[in-house]
Amino acid sequence: MNFSKILELQKNRFPMLFLDSILHLEEGKSVKVCKNFTYNEWYFPIHFEDEPVVPGFVIMETMRQTFLLTFLSLEKYQGMQTADSKIKLFQIRRKLIPGDTLVLVAKLNNFYRGVATGVVKGYLLDEEVCSLDVEVVIPEILNEYQVALL
Amino acid sequence: MFKPHGNNYIESIQQNRYPMLFIDVITEIIPGKMAAGYKNFSYNEWYFPVHFENDPIVPGFVLSEAMSQTFLMALLTIQGLEGKKTASSRISNIVFRKPVRPGDRVYFEAQVDSYKRGVAKGFINGNLNNVLVCSQNVEILIPDVLNLYKVEMK
Numbered sequence: 051m052n053f054s055k056i057l058e059l060q061k062n063r064f065p066m067l068f069l070d071s072i073l074h075l076e077e078g079k080s081v082k083v084c085k086n087f088t089y090n091e092w093y094f095p096i097h098f099e100d101e102p103v104v105p106g107f108v109i110m111e112t113m114r115q116t117f118l119l120t121f122l123s124l125e126k127y128q129g130m131q132t133a134d135s136k137i138k139l140f141q142i143r144r145k146l147i148p149g150d151t152l153v154l155v156a157k158l159n160n161f162y163r164g165v166a167t168g169v170v171k172g173y174l175l176d177e178e179v180c181s182l183d184v185e186v187v188i189p190e191i192l193n194e195y196q197v198a199l200l
Numbered sequence: 201m202f203k204p205h206g207n208n209y210i211e212s213i214q215q216n217r218y219p220m221l222f223i224d225v226i227t228e229i230i231p232g233k234m235a236a237g238y239k240n241f242s243y244n245e246w247y248f249p250v251h252f253e254n255d256p257i258v259p260g261f262v263l264s265e266a267m268s269q270t271f272l273m274a275l276l277t278i279q280g281l282e283g284k285k286t287a288s289s290r291i292s293n294i295v296f297r298k299p300v301r302p303g304d305r306v307y308f309e310a311q312v313d314s315y316k317r318g319v320a321k322g323f324i325n326g327n328l329n330n331v332l333v334c335s336q337n338v339e340i341l342i343p344d345v346l347n348l349y350k351v352e353m354k
Contacts, residue, residue: 052255053243053255053256053301053302054254054255057254063249064243064244064248064249065244065246067243067244068243068244069243070241070242070243070302070303071301071302071303084303085242085303086240086241086242086302086303086304086305087240087242088224088239088240088241088242088245089207089218089221089223089224090218090219090221090222090242090245090246091242091244091245092219092244092246094207094218095217095218100208101207101208102206102207147206147207148206148207148224148225148240149204149206149224149225149238149240150240151240151305
């Protein structure tokens with residue numbers, strides 16, 4: 051699938067866009083993407099100087115951005131701004147280094163009134179290395195349902 | 201068997217550094233003969249947002265430089281040459297056959313044809329999923345060694 055699709059669906063941009071290609075997309079249900087880690091990224095020279103390792107926040111952000119695609123691919127919500135609201139569980143089971151290719155699978159469990167919850171898993175050669183249980187909101191839609199105070 | 205080597209090893213052999221280091225892992229080396237390794241291409245690199253805005257493609261110079269750096273790994277592992285400065289003097293027959301995009305992993309194979317008096321010649325090719333995507337011939341100098349053989353003018 052063309053990369054411009056990723057730029058179209060969500061608002062993250064370089065240098066905070068951690069998705070490389072969409073392998074499979076089922077709109078409103080699940081998505082499978084891949085992220086290549088290469089030494090020529092801005093965080094590696096300083097994290098760490100003597101040994102490059104992918105920072106935890108980058109793994110988390112990569113998984114979150116994968117999750118965004120599941121509901122932003124619905125035509126009604128394309129390109130909308132999102133906000134983090136909750137991360138229930140975040141696990142890393144292995145360290146990742148430059149040269150690794152992470153395949154991420156995100157599933158949308160529930161999407162109602164601008165609140166989306168789901169699970170994301172990351173695989174390295176079919177071995178599960180990270181997982182995330184997350185909740186993201188679309189403020190624009192959520193606000194429509196907010197009770198106005200008199 | 202040769203164990204794949206990462207960034208630390210690569211930086212100990214040659215002097216290219218971020219953001220101009222275009223090789224991630226070295227999978228095979230025969231000092232002075234050949235080297236093989238790969239580079240992962242990811243959108244989170246500095247040249248993609250501008251090349252091109254809505255259709256990121258790896259620039260030709262990056263592929264060419266990645267090939268040259270793989271070649272350096274084969275060359276600079278010769279005893280006594282580790283960490284030496286190098287200079288490109290000639291690149292010929294560069295061919296780019298297919299566009300490379302974010303998410304691709306390109307395998308580079310470098311072969312040293314000759315090394316004499318600080319001048320090395322060789323051939324490198326890049327494969328993506330077993331399909332040839334780029335290749336080039338290079339001639340690279342090691343000034344420190346070359347200067348030893350220079351004739352002094354009177």
